Amino acid sequence: MTVTKVVVNSWNEWDPLKHVIVGRPDGTMIQAPEPAIIRDFSKDGLPKGLYGPLPDDMLAMATEQMDSFAALLEKRGIRVDRPTPLDFSQCVSTPDWTQKTMFGCMPPRDVLLTVGHEILEATMSYRSRWFEYLCYRPLLQRYFQEDPNFRWEAAPKPRLTNAAYKPDYWDEYRTWTEDQKAQAMRTGDWILTEIEPLFDAADITRAGKDLFVYHSSVTNSAGISWLRRHFPDHRLHPVYFRETNPIHIDATFVLLRPGLASVNRQRVPLEPRMVELFKRNDWELVECAEPALDGYPPLSFCSRWLSMNILMLDPKTICVDAQEAKQMEQFDQLGFEVIPVPFGAVSAFGGGLHCATADVYREGKCDDYFPHQIGGY
Numbered sequence: 001m002t003v004t005k006v007v008v009n010s011w012n013e014w015d016p017l018k019h020v021i022v023g024r025p026d027g028t029m030i031q032a033p034e035p036a037i038i039r040d041f042s043k044d045g046l047p048k049g050l051y052g053p054l055p056d057d058m059l060a061m062a063t064e065q066m067d068s069f070a071a072l073l074e075k076r077g078i079r080v081d082r083p084t085p086l087d088f089s090q091c092v093s094t095p096d097w098t099q100k101t102m103f104g105c106m107p108p109r110d111v112l113l114t115v116g117h118e119i120l121e122a123t124m125s126y127r128s129r130w131f132e133y134l135c136y137r138p139l140l141q142r143y144f145q146e147d148p149n150f151r152w153e154a155a156p157k158p159r160l161t162n163a164a165y166k167p168d169y170w171d172e173y174r175t176w177t178e179d180q181k182a183q184a185m186r187t188g189d190w191i192l193t194e195i196e197p198l199f200d201a202a203d204i205t206r207a208g209k210d211l212f213v214y215h216s217s218v219t220n221s222a223g224i225s226w227l228r229r230h231f232p233d234h235r236l237h238p239v240y241f242r243e244t245n246p247i248h249i250d251a252t253f254v255l256l257r258p259g260l261a262s263v264n265r266q267r268v269p270l271e272p273r274m275v276e277l278f279k280r281n282d283w284e285l286v287e288c289a290e291p292a293l294d295g296y297p298p299l300s301f302c303s304r305w306l307s308m309n310i311l312m313l314d315p316k317t318i319c320v321d322a323q324e325a326k327q328m329e330q331f332d333q334l335g336f337e338v339i340p341v342p343f344g345a346v347s348a349f350g351g352g353l354h355c356a357t358a359d360v361y362r363e364g365k366c367d368d369y370f371p372h373q374i375g376g377y
């Protein structure tokens, strides 16, 4: 009898993790201005529009923390692969545009979405991140050779012309009333137009047959629609939260185990059907603990809510940033074995423990955790 080797398999956020990609902080840039984003770290001494590599001392600390995290996972018997960084300081172009720098490859979760035997390369919606998938190609090629059932997919590469972005969006946004901002939060009316499908993989969270997709500033309706058509055997639910700088679901709404999710205490859900769906299926939504930090970490575009950016090793074991004492205590009270992982130095490189990883293999199969659905949602 021939036994087929399964390399890629992961249907949710909590089944026992056996194989994972952990990113690398090497060469990460504060990216050059582009239509989607102009970095402004004036409070950290880097005025709006300036760009360049993150400082060497920060890189050394982030490297040390990421390598230790990878070693911790390996010690627990989890296979760890790492991407191949590019020279992110290089100028890149397509026939449509030129972008003075790329970004980095610390957060594989932003680029790679694993659903069952498939790994899907996201479109991404920043020009500086258009080529980031190349860092993962050596790994994906290897999985393709090792696993005859691996579905290697890439969403249509977007053109990202100026027409993909609303002109003068950020200038206008600054003049908006609170009501206008509230309306944007409820409808996902952010900088992206609907000219082509756009999404980051980190806007999606997985629970077996159900996928929840955040209509954030880096994912548009066309992106959600493309995902729905791409995963016809799944139920795909758009979600919205109270946050004026929305990027990715994994510091906002985090699935912990069947029946339990952590909800950001500030970024409350704005889609009543989502809340109803969880209620109907007896899920408990627990408000996250207060984060350790007051504001954004230095030179970081990620918020203090990385406190809830965790990695589940199995339904009972959770990796949490070691500086998040209150969050760890809450998880402990919820019955988890908490593994504190020093990771604060990695924030500026693009995120926390969930961002820094992408699932390759978790035990388990596609189960239905939401048998009681809501018509039309």
Ligand code: ABU
Pocket: 202, 247, 248, 249, 250, 251, 252, 301, 302, 303, 304, 305, 306, 350, 351, 352, 355
């Ligand atoms: N994946 C990054 C999360 C960023 C944030 O919510 O601040």
